[in-house]
Structures are given as structure tokens and as C-alpha cells.
Amino acid sequence: MSIPMYNLFIEPLDLNELQRDVWIDDPVPAKLLTKGEKLDVDIAYRGSHIREFKKKSYHIGFYKPAIYQGAREIHLNAEYKDPSFIRNKLSLDFFSEVGCLSPTSKHVFLTLNGKAQGIYLELESVDQQFLMKRNLPLGAIFYAVNGDGNFSLLSGIGKKTKASLTSGYERKYGSKQTETDLEEMIIRINTLSRADFNKEIIRILDVEKYLRWLAGVVLTQNYDGFVHNYALYRNGATGRFEIIPWDYDATWGRDVHGRLLGSDFVPITGFNTLTARILDVDSFRRRYQQILREMLNTTFTLEQMNPKIERLVNNLRPYVLRDPYKKHAIEKFDQEPTVIAEFIEKRRRFIKEQMYKLE
Structure with missing residues (x-):
């Protein structure tokens, strides 16, 4: 099955401005051609350390039309450090399957001014449109953008008291007043007594969904996911x-x-302040253990994951050979299904061996 072709065109002066400093977030105008449609867009680099990679990742905002296929903006990830190209998509699809809200994603092949840029993963933006597509009630959205998104009063960067309770978060949707709700949650997470925590936390947090997310982070082993990337x-x-x-x-x-x-x-048991407090509650910890067991018996198995892995890599392989940044690493790409499968088996064994810690 083919993947969509995205053809970007940026005027030379605008391209020079974009490339002048990778740390500038100001977008430049561009044209995006896909499926016979010509779209006016704004484009900027995205990410933190990934901006220094040879293969850049992009943030694209739609200008004319302002909304395209239900989105105001999309993210194009180069997946430069993942030799398989599929880990991000595999993870986000997994979270959706286990009952978490999760962005959709799809692979595309990108060209820039006629020159191949290679395989990218298009990520859905978590914003107002994300909620509307799912018929969810509108509400504030915050991105955890660095290690201060640890649900603590202390900074994850240097372990000093945070200058602000919203440090580490970027408000994506909602008025500035909604930051008060986030501040209140962080205060209560850190100050509620042990006796009151289990009764109060369910009023401000969907604990069931948090436990499902926690199980997903732990099983897929995303070290960074506890303090940002959510x-x-x-x-x-x-x-x-x-x-x-x-x-x-x-x-x-x-x-x-x-x-x-x-x-x-x-x-x-993962980590971050909120996880530690939740798992300190017997009923929550037992429910987490139950969720892990369910996933180990259903979704987090080779029987379930191998067909998905094989389908993705088989679909992408012809495009890896056309990716100027990755075509030389085709042998490594071909080995990645085995690497992922071995991880799943070893991770399953490790989690089963550690279940006693949740008793």
C-alpha cells in the first residue's frame, strides 16, 4: 500500500530565512501539494534537540484553507533516530487500543522544492480540533514540554522549587484563567494528606485513564514520558x-x-510525583496491577503486535530506499522487527517478574 506524497514548495528567500536559525519558531509561508490539492501553509521547525539533526521535523499550520481534513495544524516528525520509523506510530496506536485518548498518525513521503526529504510521520495536533473530531466536551489543553512537567513542586531540572506551578507546561487551548485549574491540581497532588488523597484525587483526575496511560508508558518503556511528552x-x-x-x-x-x-x-512503578501518590493507594495500585495483567494477556503480546509491525515495515520499505537520509541504513531497518519483538518478549518477562511489587 502506498503512503501519501507531500510536496512542499518554499520561495528561496523564505527558505533562507527558515534555515538561518533552527531555534527560531517564526514560520515562513509555503505551498503544500497533496492529492491534487494546493494548500497555503505556514511552516516552522519543531522539537527541541531534534532541530540539530540533518533531517528536520516541521510544524505546519494551514492558512488557506484554515482547516484541512479537520485539522488547523499538523506535525511532521522525521523520526530520524528511530531506524524502524514505526515506534512512534506503534506506540500511539497501542495507547488508543488500550483505552487512552491518543493522537492519530500516518506516514507520508515529503519533498521540498522537488528534492526528496524522505519518510515522515504526520502527527495529529492535540488541540480544539482534536476534541471536536472525537465529540469531546471542550476544555483546556496543556502540553508538558520539559522535565518540569513532573506533577511536583520541585523542578525536574535541578531539583529546585519551581518558579511557577505551571512551569514545564504550555497552554495549547483555553483561556489564561484555566491555568488556575492546573495550579490547583498540582498543589493538591503535593499537599493532600495520605488519608484524603484517594477521595480527593478522583474529583480532579480521571484515575482510570491515568492508570491505563501509566501501564502503556511502562510497557512500551518511554523513560521521558513520565515528565513530559504528554x-x-x-x-x-x-x-x-x-x-x-x-x-x-x-x-x-x-x-x-x-x-x-x-x-x-x-x-x-514508573516515576513522577503523581504516579507515586496514586500507587500508594491500595485500591488504585491493585487496579493498575489488573490493567497490566489484562494488557499482558491481550494487547501487549507478540501475537497482537507482530502483524502490526510487519505491516508497517513492509509498507515503508520501498520508501526507505528513497529516503536520502536513511537509504544507506536499509539493513538496520530490516533488523528492527526482530529488535522490537525481542524487546516485547523480554519486557513481558520483566513486568511479570515485578508484579509482586504491586501486591
């Missing part, structure tokens, strides 16, 4: 926060630099 959505109907995964390429046995990780790297 979004918080405050459901406008329930008033409770829900957590949404984001940018999960550092999973399935590799880290953010593409290096192999031991299958025992992330503990079964």
Missing part, C-alpha cells in the same frame, strides 16, 4: 484532567538517541 486535557463536562501521550519514538527498546535500552530500564 498533554493534559481538562474535560469540560467532568472537570477532571485526562492525560494524552505525545511523541513516543523513544519506545520499544530504544531511547531518544536511538540507542538500545535494557528491557528492565523503566521500573514497573
Whole structure:
């Protein structure tokens, strides 16, 4: 099955401005041609450390039309450090299957001014349109953008008291007043007594969905996912926060630099302040254990994952050979299904061995 072709055209002066400084977030105008349609868009680089890679990742905002296929903006991830190209998509699809809100994604092949740029993963933006597509009540959305998104009063960067309770978060949707709700949640997470925590946390957080997200992060072993690479959505109907995964390429046995990780790297109990407090409650911890067991018996198995892995890599292989940044690494690409499968088996064994810690 073919993947969509995205053809970007940027005027030379605008392209020079875009390339002048990778850390500038100001977009430049461009044209995007896809499926016979010509779209006016704004384009900028995206990400943090990934901006320094040879193959850049992009943020694209639609200008004319302002909304395209239900989206105001999309993210094009180069997946430069993942030799398989599939870990991010595999993760986000997995989270959706296990009952979490999760962005959709699809692979595309990108050209820029007629020159091949290679395979990209198009990520759905978690914003107002994300909620509307799913018929969800509108509510504030915050992105956790760095290590301060640890649900703590202390900074994850240096362990000092945070200058602001919203440090580490970027408000994506909602008025500035909604930041008060986020501040209140963080205060209560850190100050509620042990006796009151289990009764109060269910009023401000969808604990069931958090536990499902936690199980997903732990099983796929996303080390960074506990303190950033997620979004918080405050459901406008329930008033409770829900957590949404984001940018999960550092999973399935590799880290953010593409290096192999031991299958025992992330503990079964995960980490961050909120996780520690939730797992301190007997009923929540038992429910988490039950969710893990369910996933180990259903979704997180080779029988379930191997067909998905094979379908994705078989579909992408012809395009890897056309990717100027990755075509030389086709042998490594071909080995990745085995790498991921071995990780799943080892991770399953590790989690089963560690279940006693949740008793």
C-alpha cells in the first residue's frame, strides 16, 4: 500500500530565512501539494534537540484553507533516530487500543522544492480540533514540554522549587484563567494528606485513564514520558484532567538517541510525583496491577503486535530506499522487527517478574 506524497514548495528567500536559525519558531509561508490539492501553509521547525539533526521535523499550520481534513495544524516528525520509523506510530496506536485518548498518525513521503526529504510521520495536533473530531466536551489543553512537567513542586531540572506551578507546561487551548485549574491540581497532588488523597484525587483526575496511560508508558518503556511528552486535557463536562501521550519514538527498546535500552530500564512503578501518590493507594495500585495483567494477556503480546509491525515495515520499505537520509541504513531497518519483538518478549518477562511489587 502506498503512503501519501507531500510536496512542499518554499520561495528561496523564505527558505533562507527558515534555515538561518533552527531555534527560531517564526514560520515562513509555503505551498503544500497533496492529492491534487494546493494548500497555503505556514511552516516552522519543531522539537527541541531534534532541530540539530540533518533531517528536520516541521510544524505546519494551514492558512488557506484554515482547516484541512479537520485539522488547523499538523506535525511532521522525521523520526530520524528511530531506524524502524514505526515506534512512534506503534506506540500511539497501542495507547488508543488500550483505552487512552491518543493522537492519530500516518506516514507520508515529503519533498521540498522537488528534492526528496524522505519518510515522515504526520502527527495529529492535540488541540480544539482534536476534541471536536472525537465529540469531546471542550476544555483546556496543556502540553508538558520539559522535565518540569513532573506533577511536583520541585523542578525536574535541578531539583529546585519551581518558579511557577505551571512551569514545564504550555497552554495549547483555553483561556489564561484555566491555568488556575492546573495550579490547583498540582498543589493538591503535593499537599493532600495520605488519608484524603484517594477521595480527593478522583474529583480532579480521571484515575482510570491515568492508570491505563501509566501501564502503556511502562510497557512500551518511554523513560521521558513520565515528565513530559504528554498533554493534559481538562474535560469540560467532568472537570477532571485526562492525560494524552505525545511523541513516543523513544519506545520499544530504544531511547531518544536511538540507542538500545535494557528491557528492565523503566521500573514497573514508573516515576513522577503523581504516579507515586496514586500507587500508594491500595485500591488504585491493585487496579493498575489488573490493567497490566489484562494488557499482558491481550494487547501487549507478540501475537497482537507482530502483524502490526510487519505491516508497517513492509509498507515503508520501498520508501526507505528513497529516503536520502536513511537509504544507506536499509539493513538496520530490516533488523528492527526482530529488535522490537525481542524487546516485547523480554519486557513481558520483566513486568511479570515485578508484579509482586504491586501486591
